[in-house]
Amino acid sequence: MTCVLRIRRELVEEIVAHARRDHPDEACGVIAGPEGSDTPERFIPMLNAARSPTFYEFDSADLLKLYREMDANDEVPVVIYHSHTATEAYPSRTDVSYASEPDAHYVLVSTRDPEEHEFRSYRIVDGVVTEEPVEITE
Numbered sequence: 001m002t003c004v005l006r007i008r009r010e011l012v013e014e015i016v017a018h019a020r021r022d023h024p025d026e027a028c029g030v031i032a033g034p035e036g037s038d039t040p041e042r043f044i045p046m047l048n049a050a051r052s053p054t055f056y057e058f059d060s061a062d063l064l065k066l067y068r069e070m071d072a073n074d075e076v077p078v079v080i081y082h083s084h085t086a087t088e089a090y091p092s093r094t095d096v097s098y099a100s101e102p103d104a105h106y107v108l109v110s111t112r113d114p115e116e117h118e119f120r121s122y123r124i125v126d127g128v129v130t131e132e133p134v135e136i137t138e
Contacts, residue, residue: 019083099124
């Protein structure tokens with residue numbers, strides 16, 4: 001199990017841009033990568049079906065379609081990201097309860113400051129949150 005998220009700068013920028021676009025609602029999405037690689041490759045912004053500033057929820061039909069697509073491409077969700085619009089980039093109790101992919105990097109972006117953003121990554125396994133370093137590559 002990798003303890004660091006290695007991610008290309010352009011993917012970080014895509015996540016932050018999506019979070020800014022959807023602000024004041026939470027943004028959410030997935031970055032898929034080849035199975036077994038732990039390498040985020042394909043950016044997939046999703047719709048926050050909850051359309052809420054304090055909560056995110058993937059649309060179940062979109063999610064089913066996404067998982068079928070990833071299966072067909074031998075991909076897995078390497079990164080599952082969402083934004084917090086008024087609080088720090090740390091998983092809420094709700095986020096922890098929804099975390100169902102033990103191998104995924106759970107990325108949180110805080111857009112509470114219009115000038116700066118906070119970008120952090122976690123592993124969430126069996127309700128235990130572990131922050132991990134983020135290594136941004138070119």
